[in-house]
Amino acid sequence: MIIYIMIIRQFFIPGIAHSSYLLGGVSSCMIIDPARDPDIYLHAAEEEGFQIIGILETHLHADFISGHCDLHEITGAPIYAPKSAACEFPHIPVHEGSTIPLDDCSISVIETPGHTPEHVSYVVTHLSRGDEPVALFPGDTLFVGDVGRPDLFPGRAHELAAALYDSLHKKILKLPDHCEVYPAHGAGSFCGRSLSAKRSTTIGYERRFNEVLQIQDKETFIDKLTKNMPPSPDHFSRCSDMNRRGPTLLSHLPPAKPISPRTGKEILQEEAAGVLDTRRYDAFGSSHIPASWNIDHEINFSTFAGWVIPPDMKILLALHHPHEITKVLPMLHRVGIDQIIGYIDGGVAGWALAGNALDHVRTISVHELKSWINAEKDLIILDVRTGGEYAGYHIPGSVNIHWPDLRHRYSELPHNKEIIVMCATGARSSIACSILKRNGFSQIINVAGGYSGWIAAGYS
Structure with a gap:
């Protein structure tokens, strides 16, 4: 046979x-x-x-x-x-x-x-x-x-x-x-x-x-x-x-090590470096290192990081738990983000214990947003989904700017009004909130659950 x-x-x-x-x-x-x-x-x-x-x-x-x-x-x-x-x-x-x-x-x-x-x-x-x-x-x-x-x-x-x-x-x-x-x-x-x-x-x-x-x-x-x-x-x-050209060999990249909050603060003050916070939007909203990007590592992390993180910038990571580095690092390497200095030892909690400043993003439920709309509160609803998603369904009167475009189009938004940011779940809107925060906006509010929660609550 x-x-x-x-x-x-x-x-x-x-x-x-x-x-x-x-x-x-x-x-x-x-x-x-x-x-x-x-x-x-x-x-x-x-x-x-x-x-x-x-x-x-x-x-x-x-x-x-x-x-x-x-x-x-x-x-x-x-x-x-x-x-x-x-x-x-x-x-x-x-x-x-x-x-x-x-x-x-x-x-x-x-x-x-x-x-x-x-x-x-x-x-x-x-x-x-x-x-x-x-x-x-x-x-x-x-x-x-x-x-x-x-x-x-x-x-x-x-x-x-x-x-x-x-x-x-x-x-x-x-x-x-x-x-x-x-x-x-x-x-x-x-x-x-x-x-x-x-x-x-x-x-x-x-x-x-x-x-x-x-x-x-x-x-x-x-x-x-x-x-x-x-x-x-x-x-x-x-x-x-x-x-x-041939990518940098992984064996030539330095390992990502824990960085003390004190050293991390010095790096951010003295070098062209940034912080990428990989926690969920609810944790990021509660407290985060000022001027951090927020991209949840459990969503489309590689693509979203490749979309907005400057590839030549030195990056410090803020993780929920240090063991996540073995998952996060390969996902960043997949899109050529190789300048990873390390991760903050103790995470955001360790940063706070060292006496460093924190920032936050207020998070509300879809029910609170609905009550504000009914009360005709003076605010802007910023829908950061794609144009196709927006065309399928959106809250009347909302403004649509795809979240990555906010890096260049943030000037179209006023600084003197509350901006309610929405996506399908709360994850992409959190990325958008972090981009707006990095560009000087302070009255930023994320909607937990996004349009998924909005529709599930029976609103239309």
Whole structure:
């Protein structure tokens, strides 16, 4: 009896909704689009009894820092990357027609520009079974239920959308229906508009059910992919180049250590440093170190941090508990925030015990807000959700400014009125409150539960 061996293991990171893969043959494996966490691949390869012999990059990722260089440092495995990416680290450039052997499998390269100019996809043929492709690793070209967005490069959206149409219809959709598809992202990613929560698919399934692929007219396709796209976080504009140059190796980053409140205060007074408070909005509202950013590490932390935290600023962390550093630090590294000095020893409570000043954000319930509206209290309701969320439902008379935009649009708000800040839950509105506080606003009030609580309370 002949035993056919080909193993595919997926590694999914919530928040950034990133999928990477181990592709294994008989005794060797390749890692595809790795995250900046080499240990997960080392452990998986050891479990399967594989030697890692290659690291495949489909493109220069914009939404996260890749782990290709870290994995290469540890394993010595070569990095395969698109030739047109002009990567500055040691690698094997690949292009249309390149082939990479893996035991009894063959990996063919097809150039699939569109999401990015240099994008390639990897087509796997299991030679022991036949000569038809059995798996596709399309990176961000094709998702389950969607395709990659082509609007991340200023002034090139139309050009890249046209290239994406050709990549999909002239190459990817030429693969057989049974070919399995393993994309680099799922639902929750900003690399597309409406990705499915389903994490793998087939060419046949997408051919039948992917609405974007139903658009046969090229100009209609381009029009749909270049209008009304969701906003892209700030780190999208810098991660690609960091991945091209080769990110700083994790082994070269200093460890994040506890910093005494006294030393922390001196750092904040003497250096261009800031505080990132990773606690929930209720804890942050009660008391926090003045001028802190607040991003709850239990929500979409990596993306939100990459959106607003300056990557070159030295950062002190204010944690709920010191053991959270092992979770928070990798999430910051994923989006290139590497200048982490350490965390305040004792947290905000320790800061207060050292006699340092504190600030706070008043928090109210949806019932209190409703009573103020009924009483026609002179206030501003600031809705910091996306424009799409706001269009779906909002409190009449509220002002909509997406929370990251407050860094630049805070001047549109008055300092002499109470500003009631709302999002869907209270978490994003707390980020907004921290941004406004950093820009000199004092009459800021967060609404606990946000619109979820508002609707649950029966208000409309």
